[in-house]
Amino acid sequence: xNLNEFIxxxxxxxxxTDKSEFNADTLFHDLDxxxxxxxxxxxxxxxxxxxxxxxxxxxxxxxxxxxLFKKLQEKK
Amino acid sequence: MLTYNPFTLENKTxxxxxxxxxxxxxxxxxxxxxxxxxxxxARNEKRLQETFDRLAISTDQGHLRIIADLSNxxxxxxxxxxxxxxxxxxxxxxxxxxxLFQFSNADELHEIMQANFFSAALLTQKLLKxxxxxxxxxxxxxxxxxGVKVSYIGxxxxxxxKAALSGLMKGIALEQASKGIRVNTIAPxxxxxxxxxxxxxxxxxxxxxxxxxxxxxxxxxxxxxxxAVYLLSDAxxxxxxxxxxxxxGYTLQ
Numbered sequence: 001x002n003l004n005e006f007i008x009x010x011x012x013x014x015x016x017t018d019k020s021e022f023n024a025d026t027l028f029h030d031l032d033x034x035x036x037x038x039x040x041x042x043x044x045x046x047x048x049x050x051x052x053x054x055x056x057x058x059x060x061x062x063x064x065x066x067x068l069f070k071k072l073q074e075k076k
Numbered sequence: 077m078l079t080y081n082p083f084t085l086e087n088k089t090x091x092x093x094x095x096x097x098x099x100x101x102x103x104x105x106x107x108x109x110x111x112x113x114x115x116x117x118a119r120n121e122k123r124l125q126e127t128f129d130r131l132a133i134s135t136d137q138g139h140l141r142i143i144a145d146l147s148n149x150x151x152x153x154x155x156x157x158x159x160x161x162x163x164x165x166x167x168x169x170x171x172x173x174x175x176l177f178q179f180s181n182a183d184e185l186h187e188i189m190q191a192n193f194f195s196a197a198l199l200t201q202k203l204l205k206x207x208x209x210x211x212x213x214x215x216x217x218x219x220x221x222x223g224v225k226v227s228y229i230g231x232x233x234x235x236x237x238k239a240a241l242s243g244l245m246k247g248i249a250l251e252q253a254s255k256g257i258r259v260n261t262i263a264p265x266x267x268x269x270x271x272x273x274x275x276x277x278x279x280x281x282x283x284x285x286x287x288x289x290x291x292x293x294x295x296x297x298x299x300x301x302x303x304a305v306y307l308l309s310d311a312x313x314x315x316x317x318x319x320x321x322x323x324x325g326y327t328l329q
Contacts, residue, residue, distance in 0.1 A: 036281065037176075040230045044179030056281065 001050065001076065006069050009049055013041035024066040046072065082311040086111035086135065090308060091162055093146060093199065094169030096123035098269030099218055102297030103166050103304045105130050110305055113137035115159055118169070119145045146195035156202040162209050164308040166216045167196035170237075174230035185233060192237035197244055204252070212256035214308045215248065217241045218300070219261040221323050238263075242319055249317035258316035260307050265323030267295040290325030 003024060011022040017033045028034060039059050046054050052075050054068075062068040090107045094100035096118035108114045108131040116131070118124040121143050128141045142158055144151040146169055170192040175184065196217055203209055222231050223238030242261055249259035266285065286294055303320050306312050321327065 037229050040174065040176045041179070044176045048179055060280070 001073060003069050007065055009045055010065055013038055013045055025064045027063055028065055083305055083309040084111055085309055088163035089113045089161060090164035091115045091159055092166045092168060093117050095127050096120050099267060099297045099300045100168030101127045102301040103168060106301035106305055108132040108139060111135060113139060115140045115142060117142045117144050117155060146199060147190050152199050152202055156206055156208060160208055162213055164214045165203060166304055168218045169195060172234050175233060176230055177232040180233055188233050189237055193240045209257055215259045216304055216307050217245050217261045219263045221263050221265050221327055225327050246317055253316060260315060261319045262300060262303050263319050263321050264295055264300050265326040267297060267300060269297060288326060290328060295322060295324060
């Protein structure tokens with residue numbers, strides 16, 4: 001599991017936010033496009049690409065994309 | 077003592093599926109309190125026993141518990157064969173799993189359709205075919221506001237299963253009317269059950285969601301159980317093919 005690849009997969013769930021806005025330290029809750037819909041997209045993507053089940057709580061308690069990535073690694 | 081109670085379930089035998097938790101559990105308990113003999117069924121033996129132990133006994137009704145996995149046709153067959161002369165059937169067993177449609181797959185579609193629709197449909201079909209439902213009996217499917225009326229993000233599959241139940245209900249209601257068998261659905265809004273405990277929804281999202289209900293709370297399982305009591309009792313003997321909305325006003329706006 002690779003952080004850059006995860007950031008790419010994360011960014012792919014967004015339609016209107018430029019890819020350059022997604023980095024390890026992006027505070028994703030603050031993005032204009034962030035919503036319950038994008039949150040569920042992230043959960044779906046993580047299940048599909050990594051076979052890992054995360055919950056709303058995992059997303060809520062993560063501030064940056066890297067925070068969430070670390071949670072994935074713990075669950076792997 | 078003089079008692080007037082058009083909603084009594086005395087001398088009625090009621091089969092409740094999904095009786096180990098949530099709405100099914102509340103329906104089983106309330107039916108027993110209204111005097112019915114209740115047959116509870118579910119997959120989990122321990123949790124079903126908890127429901128069974130809470131059933132009220134007023135007139136030696138002789139409640140029964142039958143372990144069955146309704147995703148398994150053999151179990152449906154066995155359950156059907158072990159009951160008779162039913163005055164009521166309440167199909168409560170079901171699951172909910174928030175999932176964006178674009179991330180769903182065939183297995184997940186099958187799983188939720190099986191749990192929420194096929195199981196209830198097949199059990200009902202076998203009970204009718206084997207003449208286990210008495211004349212003038214009552215069949216209830218627990219549907220939802222999600223499906224025919226509204227849906228929610230991540231609720232496409234769940235809503236599909238509930239809409240399917242509504243269609244099925246109408247067809248059976250017409251076919252069984254000649255025997256006086258009444259068929260209805262109950263469409264609850266969000267009810268405080270454990271159905272979302274393992275899901276992806278956070279307490280904050282739930283708190284935000286409650287604000288959308290004009291009556292400012294989610295339903296309690298008993299709110300739905302009282303409606304089931306009505307539909308099972310002779311008080312509703314002219315009610316068939318209806319979808320009884322119980323949603324705290326959610327779909328008003």
